[in-house]
Amino acid sequence: MSDQAELRYRRVLLKLSGEALAGERGFGIEPAVVDQLTDEIRSLVEMGVSLGIVIGGGNIVRGAIASQGGRMDRVQADYMGMLGTVINALAVQDLLENKGVETRVMTAIRMEEIAEPYIRRRAMRHMEKGRVVLFAAGTGNPYFSTDTAAVLRAIEMESDVVIKATKVQGVYTADPVKDPSAEFIPAISFQEVVQRELGVMDAAAVALCKENDLPIIVLNLSNSGAVANAIRGERVGTLVS
Numbered sequence: 174m175s176d177q178a179e180l181r182y183r184r185v186l187l188k189l190s191g192e193a194l195a196g197e198r199g200f201g202i203e204p205a206v207v208d209q210l211t212d213e214i215r216s217l218v219e220m221g222v223s224l225g226i227v228i229g230g231g232n233i234v235r236g237a238i239a240s241q242g243g244r245m246d247r248v249q250a251d252y253m254g255m256l257g258t259v260i261n262a263l264a265v266q267d268l269l270e271n272k273g274v275e276t277r278v279m280t281a282i283r284m285e286e287i288a289e290p291y292i293r294r295r296a297m298r299h300m301e302k303g304r305v306v307l308f309a310a311g312t313g314n315p316y317f318s319t320d321t322a323a324v325l326r327a328i329e330m331e332s333d334v335v336i337k338a339t340k341v342q343g344v345y346t347a348d349p350v351k352d353p354s355a356e357f358i359p360a361i362s363f364q365e366v367v368q369r370e371l372g373v374m375d376a377a378a379v380a381l382c383k384e385n386d387l388p389i390i391v392l393n394l395s396n397s398g399a400v401a402n403a404i405r406g407e408r409v410g411t412l413v414s
Contacts, residue, residue: 181406182334184223184300186327187214188320189338191232191261193394200232202264211268213400218274218305222404225296225306225330227323228265230257251315255282258319262309263287269305276305281313281322293329300330320374324381335387336403337374338394343411344373360412373413382413389413 193210196203217224234257240247262278269276277299278288288309289295299306311322320337327335344366347355358371363383366373373379373391382389392399392410403409 179405180220180222182332182404183221184225184330184332185217185404186225186227186323186330186332186335187217187338187400188323188335189226189228189394190340191229191235191257193232193338193340194228194261194264195232202232202261207264207268210394211265211272211274213394213397214265214269214305215272215274216398216401217404218303220401220404223300223303225300225308225326225332226262226265227308227319227326228258228261229319230254230261233257233260248315251311252282255310255313258311259284259288259309262307266307274305275303276307278307278309281308281310296326297330306330318375318378320378321381324374324378324387327387328381328385332387334404335382335389336400337389337391338400339391340393340395342393342396343391344371344413346371348372358411359408360414363413366413373411379413 192199194202194207196206234253240250259280266276266278279291279296280288281291283290291308296306308326311317311319312325324335341349342357344358344361345355346358349355363379366379367376373389390403390410390412392403399409
């Protein structure tokens, strides 16, 4: 805990995509990837960071895509996506606890046999005791993304920042995977993100951040130590504020 004095952000909500757990395969859970990820998370805990995590479910099922073209009811598809996030949270919890990190999975949909129901005061208490809290099942409501769930939990937990870990260096003028001419943006306002439709997070999540003056840092998860450096206040990725 000796590093706490150096921390720019003491309470952090880390948002991970489900695809981040899948590695190169793009679906399912790749144990080697989760092993590396949990090493990074453990290092944050050792720094003295109070940490909450929201993981998407896109490596298992993505509700919005499953329901495209009327093939599946959107509400049903979204609930399937929420269950995918629970699977991911349990996988990360297992590896973290194998590495001596105390965790709790809290779900927005009740399933007491495998996780605690989300209760704000209880979640705050877990974080005060140094436990990593994995918030699963989104908000518990269809039509709300895990980005929105992450921001909502960050606000409820009184987090200092939301860190969205992605496969690219930060925010670009266009998708850098599809457009080689896309330019990196080191800092941008909430308003600009919405106006330019940059796709950092969905509009509801960005609006919540703006209303609550909660900054977002978008960075590349595959860069070892990037999250820790951002928490110390170094310029990593893109700052949205």
